[in-house]
Amino acid sequence: MINRLCLHGKLHHQTDVRVILEQTGGRFYRAGNQRLVVDAQVADRMVIENLRGRFQIDINVLPDGFDPQQVGLVVCDMDSTFVNVECIDELANLSGHQATVAAITGAAMRGEIDYAESLRKRVGLLAGLRLEQLEQVYRTRLETHWGVESLLSELAARRIPLVLVSGGFCFFAERLVRRFGLFDSLANQLQVDKGQLTGRLEGTLVDGQAKACFLAEVCKRLSITTDQVIAVGDGANDLPMLMAAGLGVAYQAHPVVQEAMDIVLNHSGLNALNDFLGWIDGSEYGW
Structure with a gap:
């Protein structure tokens, strides 16, 4: 029942x-x-x-094992979830490889090709872009998805932190963390030489498993369990963290993700998550 x-x-x-x-x-x-x-x-x-x-x-x-009153963390994918675009596709538009990169991105998000391999291929096509072009994308193309500010306000009122996890890039994730006062972020580091992208990454590549591991790491830092986490994402590389969380939410997600999740949001903003932060009953609204 x-x-x-x-x-x-x-x-x-x-x-x-x-x-x-x-x-x-x-x-x-x-x-x-x-x-x-x-x-x-x-x-x-x-x-x-x-x-x-x-x-x-x-x-x-809402799954039987999930207790809205105990939520202690929200983990959110960045590209096409927290923000309205895939940052790598926007960069590819500037490098002249938009169609190729968008096709690879779509296949990776649908789970049709290995994410790590696809990311290296796409990053290679960004070689030569200047950091000021990345800044241009951040300032002119990135907008938060509908309901983000309402969600952040509710989280702040309840003292629940939000972290961004992304197979995208630190350049954008870290700016969003500073702008919105988020708890932390995890993303890929683009290698830069003399102010230009080299077409390579630095450090450990952030794939689906890395996202799930980061979720567990933040839980340890906050002294909570993974059952107290709401995780939100849209792509196949989000599935490990969505499965690890107490409540996994597919937000305007690819079919492979929607099919795996109990919570699917296609007609709502991210502020719909407010209703999973503490159980709603009639008394909360004066009914």
Whole structure:
């Protein structure tokens, strides 16, 4: 039996509400544009999938082992999750290799090719770019995804840190950490010589396993368990950390990631995570 189920998005007709209640057997609450069904009696994941498709809203079941009241850390992928672009694709546009790099990026995110191999190939095509061009991308192309500022405000109020983990680059991740006052970040270090990219990386390559290891490392620093972590990502290289967390969230993710996660957000901003930080009940909204 599933007894914690969250809905995000707009239902346009009262009959939509009745259909969902009939299929979930739940009680219905509303707060703004967010809806919540509690004490639902859903035994079949296909019921959830069908409702998602029919009403084009996010409907998610919180796993039994996850306690929203105990969340102590949020770990978030950077490219196409915390920010709205793939930074490497933006750099490739400046180097004249946009189509090639975008194709490799897409295949890697779908899990079709080895991530480490794909990254080395893509970085090699960036050789010769100047650091001021990277700064230009940061200032003109990077925007946070919908709901990030609301999420960060809620995390600050609850004193829950957020870390960025990225198969992308320190150049961007570290600037975002400073800008938003984030706890920490992990990303790849581009090798630079005389102000230009060499087309190589320095240090250990950040792949999916490195992301999961970093999650565990930060948990030790905070003296919490991985069960107290919400992890968010969109690509196949995020799967190890998503699986390691107490709650893994596929955010506007590739199919291979959505299929593996209980929590899937396709119609909401990242502020939907606010509703997984401490269990929502009627009393919290004065019902």
